[in-house]
Amino acid sequence: METLYDSIRDKTRVFERTGVASFSETENGVQVLTDNGKRVEGSILVGADGISSTIRLPAKYRALVGTSRNQFVENPKLPFLARGHMHNVYYEGISGFCVQGVQGLVFWCLFFKEEAWPDPRPASKFTDADCESVITKYGHLRLGTHYTFSDLWQSRVNASMTVMEEGMIEAPWNRGRVVLLGDSVHKLLPLLRRSVSQLPSREELAEAFARYEAKQRPRANICISMSNLAMRFETQDSWWLRLARRLVPSIPEGAWMPFFVEYITSAPRLDFLARESPVGRAHDLKSR
DSSP states (O other), X not given: OHHHHHTOSOGGGOXXXXXXXXXXXXXXXXXXXXXXXXXXXXXXXXXXXXXXXXXXXXXXXXXXXXXXXXXXXSOTTSOSSOTTOEEEEEETTEEEEEEEOSTTEEEEEEEEEOSSOSSOOOGGGOOHHHHHHHHHHHTTSBSSSSOBHHHHHHTEEEEEEXXXXXXXXXXXXXXXXXXXXXXXXXXXXXXXXXXXXXXXXXXXXXXXXXXXHHHHHHHHHHHHHHHHHHXXXXXXXXXXXXXXXXXXXXXXXXXXXXXXXXXXXXXXXXXXSOOOSOOOGGGGGGGO
């Protein structure tokens, strides 16, 4: 978003805190009526949604993440984790982990499923009070033999909460001069090639948008499916996932790691971006 904003020379064309009330296609473009009554015209309308999207309000899966000092408030000499250690816990509908990384600090996360949030708001609006309410409800749960989420919360350096719900629009992502991308359809970043035409026709735009969707949708389906499965596994959302929890540790890494490697290496390469670091071994995985 910052890159897009910086590329706009005339900043008067940027309307902050302005929503779209309606839009209509004209012969040569699109006319948008904003929620404050202003009319704006352009060649195309791109729906990209944002971090304060109302679409995320019904999301049930949430994650409270935090960084804490690796010590109890009342006993600074007693650490939560030994150096290089990690704890994972699974309860019904709830899971979490805590890992020691940077000296003196631990990173932790609490995953949970909330059927009905008392005061639904976008993810960017979660407050410390919201986080406190989660700790009040789940803080008694243990991550290790001698500490709980409440202990981590009391020793926190910072913490925040976000939604985890993933989904994707099954209907077409484009129609005429209107196209959806980003969080308005999924969590990936679809990239459109820039047209050499300053004023492309409606037919040319429709063709370009259709190519973009045909190329992006298959991988988006795979990513969303894997993300949903991982999310539901972490929250132990069903009986068979709770059963799988007992089976997964017995499966050797060599059996499932190739699937993750293929998933990663099949992603599009953004070769047109400047490379700030030297090419490493990960870059050559596809060719092996």
